[in-house]
Amino acid sequence: MQYLSDEEVLALEKKANEIRQSVIEMLIAAGSGHTAGPLDMADVFTLLYFHVLHHRPNEPLWPDRDRLILSNGHICPVLYATLAHSGYFPKEELMTLRKFGTRLQGHPHREALPGLETTSGPLGSGLSQALGMALAERMENPYSSKYFYCLTGDGELDEGQIWEAFMHAGKEQLHNLIVIIDRNGIQIDGYTTDVMPLEPLAEKLSAFNWDVQEVDGHNFQMLNDAIGKAQAVYSQPSVIIAHTIPSRGVDVFERDFRWHGNPPGKGPEDRVKRDEQGEVALRKLRTLAGHITAPEHS
Amino acid sequence: MNMPAEHLNKKLFDDDIEQVPNRDGFGEGLRKAAERDKRVVALCGDLTESTRMSVFLEAFPERFVQVGVAEQSMASVASGMAAMGKIPFMASYAMFSPGRNWEQIRTTICYNNANVKLVGSHAGVSVGPDGATHQALEDIALTRVLPNMTVVVPCDSIEAKKTTLAAAQHVGPLYIRLAREQTPVITTEDSPFEIGKVQIYLSPESGEKKLGIIACGTILHNALLAGKKLNDEGVGVSVMNLATIKPLDEEAILAFAKAHQVIVTVEEHQIAGGMGSAITELLSEKHPMRVVRVGVRDQFGQSGEPQELIKHYGMDADSIYEAAKKLI
Numbered sequence: 001m002q003y004l005s006d007e008e009v010l011a012l013e014k015k016a017n018e019i020r021q022s023v024i025e026m027l028i029a030a031g032s033g034h035t036a037g038p039l040d041m042a043d044v045f046t047l048l049y050f051h052v053l054h055h056r057p058n059e060p061l062w063p064d065r066d067r068l069i070l071s072n073g074h075i076c077p078v079l080y081a082t083l084a085h086s087g088y089f090p091k092e093e094l095m096t097l098r099k100f101g102t103r104l105q106g107h108p109h110r111e112a113l114p115g116l117e118t119t120s121g122p123l124g125s126g127l128s129q130a131l132g133m134a135l136a137e138r139m140e141n142p143y144s145s146k147y148f149y150c151l152t153g154d155g156e157l158d159e160g161q162i163w164e165a166f167m168h169a170g171k172e173q174l175h176n177l178i179v180i181i182d183r184n185g186i187q188i189d190g191y192t193t194d195v196m197p198l199e200p201l202a203e204k205l206s207a208f209n210w211d212v213q214e215v216d217g218h219n220f221q222m223l224n225d226a227i228g229k230a231q232a233v234y235s236q237p238s239v240i241i242a243h244t245i246p247s248r249g250v251d252v253f254e255r256d257f258r259w260h261g262n263p264p265g266k267g268p269e270d271r272v273k274r275d276e277q278g279e280v281a282l283r284k285l286r287t288l289a290g291h292i293t294a295p296e297h298s
Numbered sequence: 299m300n301m302p303a304e305h306l307n308k309k310l311f312d313d314d315i316e317q318v319p320n321r322d323g324f325g326e327g328l329r330k331a332a333e334r335d336k337r338v339v340a341l342c343g344d345l346t347e348s349t350r351m352s353v354f355l356e357a358f359p360e361r362f363v364q365v366g367v368a369e370q371s372m373a374s375v376a377s378g379m380a381a382m383g384k385i386p387f388m389a390s391y392a393m394f395s396p397g398r399n400w401e402q403i404r405t406t407i408c409y410n411n412a413n414v415k416l417v418g419s420h421a422g423v424s425v426g427p428d429g430a431t432h433q434a435l436e437d438i439a440l441t442r443v444l445p446n447m448t449v450v451v452p453c454d455s456i457e458a459k460k461t462t463l464a465a466a467q468h469v470g471p472l473y474i475r476l477a478r479e480q481t482p483v484i485t486t487e488d489s490p491f492e493i494g495k496v497q498i499y500l501s502p503e504s505g506e507k508k509l510g511i512i513a514c515g516t517i518l519h520n521a522l523l524a525g526k527k528l529n530d531e532g533v534g535v536s537v538m539n540l541a542t543i544k545p546l547d548e549e550a551i552l553a554f555a556k557a558h559q560v561i562v563t564v565e566e567h568q569i570a571g572g573m574g575s576a577i578t579e580l581l582s583e584k585h586p587m588r589v590v591r592v593g594v595r596d597q598f599g600q601s602g603e604p605q606e607l608i609k610h611y612g613m614d615a616d617s618i619y620e621a622a623k624k625l626i
Contacts, residue, residue: 069378110410118381119410125402128371132378132386135363139339140382161402164371 004051009220015085016046020249021285022081022094027263028278030098033106035267036246036259037153038078040184043218044242045082048149052227057087060114066146067117067133071126071162072153072182073107074261080104080113088115124159126150127179131169134177134237147231150179155187158196163208169237170209177237178230179210182217184246186257202241210239217242250281305489306499307482311526317480320516321419323455324476325350327462328387329357336361338466341376341388343369348478349389349419369394373402373414380412385466392418392434392475396441407471408444415465416441416473422566423594423611424479424516424604433599439571441473442544448472449544450493451565451573453518454484457541460491468493477566479604481516484539496547498554500525500537508534509622510558512551514541514565514573520608521564523615524622533626543573551577552585560625561589564618566608569593592621 004012023038048068049055056062070079077097084091089103096102103113107121117133120126130150137144156162169177181201189195198204202212211233215222223242230238246260247253258268264278272280309315332338332354341363342351355362363379365372369390376386388395395418396403407414421434442449448470452458458476465472472493490497500522501507509528513521518539525537538554540547555561561581563574574591581587594611608614612621 118377119405122401122405125370125374125406128374128402129378129381129406132375132380133382134378135375136339136379136382136384139361139384161368161370161374164366164368165375168365168368168371168375 002051004221004224008051012046012050012220015050016042017249017285017288019046019078019081019085021282022085022091023077024250024264024278024281024285026077026081026094026097028265029095031263031265032098033077033263034074034261035253035263036184036186036257037072037075037182039250039253040217040244040246040248041075041078041151041182042249043220044151044180044182044223045078047220047223049082049086051224053149057115060088064146067130067148069117069126069130069133069148069150070108070120071150072123072156073120075153075182076108079108083113083115089113123153123156124161127152127162127165127169131165131172131174131177134174135172137176138174144176146176148177150177152179152181153187154181154183154185154192154198155195157181157198157201166205166208166210173235174237175234178227179237179239181239181241182244183241184244186246186260188261190257205239209236211236212239212241214241214243217244218248250284252280252284305486307484307486310484310522315482318455318483319478319480320452320455320458321350321476321478323452323458324417324462324474325353327459328354330459331463331466332358332361335385335466337383337385339363339379339384339386341365341372341386343367343372343390343394345390345419349417351389369399370402373399374406376414377406377410377412380414381410385413385415387415387417389417389419391432392421392437393432396437396473397434400440404444408446411446411470413469414471416471417476418473419476420478421475422477422515422517423599423607424477424566425599426479426604426607427601429601430598435568435594435599436571437475438543438565438567438573439575442576444471446471447544448493448542449475450542451475451514452541453515453539454481456483456485456487456489457491461493461541464491464493475515477516479516482519484519484522491541494542494545494547496541496550496554497539498536499539500529500535502529502534502536505532506534507536507557508559508626509536509562510554510560511535511537511562511564511618511622512540512554512573512577513537513563514539514543517564517566517608517613520613520615520618524618527615527619528622535622540573543576546576546580548580548584551580555581555585555587561587562592562618562622562625563589564592564613566613567593569595588625590621590625592618
């Protein structure tokens with residue numbers, strides 16, 4: 001894993017901010033969709049697509065590419081935005097999200113859009129697919145340098161299937177499989193600790209024979225170091241619990257579980273009136289008035 | 299269309315006809331398919347011996363994935379392996395796959411159009427003593443409603459072997475339904491077989507064709523016995539082997555229906571949603587006529603000996619004969 005210079009961190013923060021703006025614009029245009037997860041995972045997606053992954057946006061089926069499998073398909077606005085910003089398809093197409101005839105389905109459909117490795121939406125099945133891919137790769141080429149990154153939510157960990165896969169990947173000692181959990185602490189019905197407590201999560205995963213790290217999911221340097229360490233582990237699959245702030249980047253949306261499944265204009269009104277939510281979010285992102293550490297654009 | 303007699307087992311109507319579980323044919327077919335194509339891999343949910351995946355495991359241990367008792371994950375792991383170019387066969391009892399893991403099959407295999415072959419063994423009441431929890435009577439219904447899915451129900455061990463070999467070459471999701479019990483070997487190595495094509499195994503020697511029986515799976519033998527008895531009485535019966543339930547061989551089925559006055563469908567499955575339903579859907583749209591469905595009528599199975607249960611639920615040769623006789 002390449003070390004990140006301060007300039008590179010700054011560039012990634014700016015890119016993540018642009019991706020967040022796209023996410024907000026897409027959700028406003030769509031009039032439905034999820035807000036909290038796409039905003040809080042923008043940093044992870046930006047780091048992966050602009051620094052970590054070996055991929056070719058102009059050759060999406062390049063056989064030697066690393067694979068990114070999105071298990072919690074409902075956060076696809078951030079995946080679509082990152083793919084467009086990486087050059088997989090025109091950014092203008094982002095505004096077709098969820099509309100009739102679009103390639104940007106409400107939940108991702110592999111055959112619809114270049115750059116998607118799988119279809120997802122029903123929760124808990126992405127890790128099994130990533131493990132199948134990693135296993136097939138090892139069967140074909142034990143010395144392969146490809147990595148298989150699976151991104152999951154934390155509410156998704158309520159699903160039984162994902163623990164079947166955690167158990168199985170531990171058994172197979174799949175070093176080429178790296179999971180990043182969006183530990184934002186919320187799901188549709190409330191805070192994960194109320195809906196279905198997950199802690200002690202790190203200990204559970206460790207007991208399933210995974211290498212476990214916990215990091216600040218908004219700190220590029222820490223995330224990058226954690227991925228580098230995960231790649232270096234050879235006898236176990238690796239999981240990174242990325243602690244994130246739901247709706248990160250738009251402070252008036254942050255930390256409120258009610259932003260899980262609502263777009264700007266349909267969210268809770270405690271902090272911003274509905275008819276101002278989209279405009280306020282975009283203004284905060286454009287002026288970097290959220291939690292972004294990069295200096296303001298001139 | 300008529301199957302020449304020499305292409306079927308010469309002892310077809312004899313009491314001492316050879317009996318083999320059709321899952322044996324799957325085991326042998328999978329090993330052969332793997333010899334021919336190194337992309338073939340196998341996944342099993344802790345039922346390696348009874349699904350006959352053990353034959354593959356012995357020959358190709360490095361291409362076998364033991365998933366444990368985790369049918370939901372197995373479906374998605376298979377999908378992931380297919381995404382990397384493998385041809386995964388995944389096996390369990392039909393009750394658990396596609397029973398337990400239907401949504402994973404729908405989303406990660408069918409919607410993804412992943413090249414995965416599902417093998418559901420121990421389908422039907424002929425599972426016997428294990429009882430209703432293990433007797434899948436709904437799996438044809440569950441699989442045939444899925445876009446991109448092909449559904450094949452082999453009638454014996456030889457057809458199961460041919461189905462498995464053809465499945466490995468077929469591109470796209472495909473379900474093979476198998477049974478536990480030893481059943482008559484109806485076909486021979488020379489019997490024609492093609493996914494998506496029906497075969498007619500019995501026709502009246504002369505005279506009017508009155509009754510057309512369409513059957514699938516190992517229960518086909520009972521339909522053939524009933525058809526023979528009726529033909530011996532001069533009734534005029536044909537029997538079709540409908541191995542591929544999806545996609546239906548519409549042209550051949552319509553020609554068969556038009557040549558007969560009444561159609562009887564026979565399947566070891568709920569009469570709702572299964573093969574008989576597929577036939578009534580086709581005929582009600584394209585050639586409305588009387589269709590009588592023989593199968594399990596909105597009930598669960600129970601413990602017992604396979605033949606006792608087949609008789610109890612009205613799928614033995616005598617019951618099929620009586621059901622058909624009433625229509626003449």
